[in-house]
Ligand SMILES: Nc1ncnc2c1ncn2[C@@H]1O[C@H](COP(=O)(O)OP(=O)(O)OP(=O)(O)O)[C@@H](O)[C@H]1O
């Protein structure tokens with residue numbers, strides 16, 4: 001039988017999902033010691049490809065892969081949340097509106113907002129009936145209000161360390177983020193039993209990891 005192709009987001013998502021894949025009984029030995037390789041088929045049931053987050057949906061929508069593992073930040077930004085089949089407990093963080101201590105959310109002048117996520121930012125400000133100028137940047141977003149590029153930022157916060165260390169504060173909390181498993185609709189029909197098995201095993205592994213963490217926190 002053909003292996004199910006899974007596009008896994010490189011970086012943080014890959015690091016956090018790897019233990020769950022292993023706990024699901026999937027051989028991830030290649031992914032553990034990957035070097036510069038991008039395709040892994042140590043487990044004959046699955047073929048993993050490592051891609052950038054936004055590209056997960058490109059491969060998935062095109063049918064090149066059947067399954068994707070990606071952050072909800074990217075699904076929300078690309079407007080593709082309808083494909084999500086499983087919520088994982090990893091990759092949890094939140095979008096916030098943040099700026100310097102002297103930022104005035106009621107300022108009269110049209111605000112300039114810097115972000116890696118222009119669509120999420122646009123939707124947020126449209127939702128509160130405010131017209132803003134959005135500047136798309138690719139990283140180190142926290143710099144922009146400090147250097148005078150923007151009045152405020154919309155970005156992801158996890159521990160809050162980056163905001164704290166750059167003397168920024170949160171002015172509004174937007175939607176939460178977590179890692180999701182997404183499936184190509186056509187593939188769902190063609191590979192239903194295999195995809196269901198994958199989802200069941202991952203869900204069980206994720207629940208066990210959550211419980212283990214809770215027990216550790218309580219002790
Ligand atoms: N603290 C965090 N900051 C950003 N993303 C996080 C955080 N915690 C979990 N995530 C999740 O991990 C993904 C980001 O992973 P990563 O930081 O490796 O990539 P990136 O910063 O988007 O890409 P790159 O650094 O390669 O430009 C996000 O899509 C999000 O779902």
Ligand SMILES: O=P(O)(O)OC[C@H]1O[C@H](OP(=O)(O)OP(=O)(O)O)[C@H](O)[C@@H]1O
Pocket residue numbers: 138139140141142155156157158159160161162163
């Ligand atoms: O609340 P924290 O735990 O500090 O995490 C949040 C930071 O992590 C992300 O940046 P990333 O490390 O992906 O770097 P980037 O600036 O290159 O996007 C995000 O954009 C914040 O800057």
